[in-house]
Amino acid sequence: MEMNGMKKGIILFAALLVAGMTAEAQTQNTFGGGDIVLSAGIGAGTALNIGNTVVPPIVIQGEYGIVDNLFDAYSSIGVSGYIGFAAGRKSFYYYPYDTYRQKINSFLLGVRGTFHYQFVERLDTYAGITLGGEIANVREEGRWWNGQPPRYGGFLADVFIGARYYVVPQLAVYGELGFGVAYFTLGVSFKI
Incomplete structure (x- = not known):
């Protein structure tokens, strides 16, 4: 006993x-009201209509914490500016006409709203939405055979989830899944 x-x-x-x-x-x-985090990353895959990728998606963003202690000490809300870039190439074939090609440079400019929650030490997990626009620069080669050739750009919305792991208090590595300039992004973040 x-x-x-x-x-x-x-x-x-x-x-x-x-x-x-x-x-x-x-x-x-890891993230709260008044914090500023700058991030840069490189992505894989893209939801942008750019054909075969020539330059993989590149992302630069800056986030500012606007609400601290939303539900408890580990929850917060941030807003950020977002710039993404990807380049691709498309080819169209139609017998008996020549091949028509487009080289597409696509920029995504947007604003994001993000909900953060820290479940464990040094790990900032988050989810949010991006609203923005795609600006596309297209160079054409060859002759289009019927009406107007395809055009690109316009409004774009994205839903994403991600996590930042702080190696030291001011430096983190991050990963993010979404439907914007990249399906999957890896990069580094700096808290200033």
Whole structure:
């Protein structure tokens, strides 16, 4: 009987120790009101209609924390400016006409709203939306055979999720999934 009580005491002590270490580990929030985070990354795949990718998606963004302690000490909201770039090439073939080609440079400019939540130490997880526009520069080669050739650009909306892991308090690596300039982005973030 005494041995069971001792086991229960050890288990209770271990559980309290782990809970205390977890609470202590989460004392510093990774993103909050007033924080500024600059990020740059490179992506894989794109939702932009650019054909075969020539230049992979490149992303630059800057985020500002506007609301701190939304639900608790680990939740916040940020807004950011977003610039993305990707380039591609499309070819159209129609017998007996010549081949028609387009070289497309596509820029995505947008604003983002992001909800952040820190589940564990040093890891900033987030989700949000991007609203913006795609500006496309198209160079054409050959002759289009019927009406107007395809045009690009216009309004673009994106839903995304991501995470930043802070290697040191001011430097993080990040990964993001979405439907904007890239389906998957990897990069670095700097908190200033």
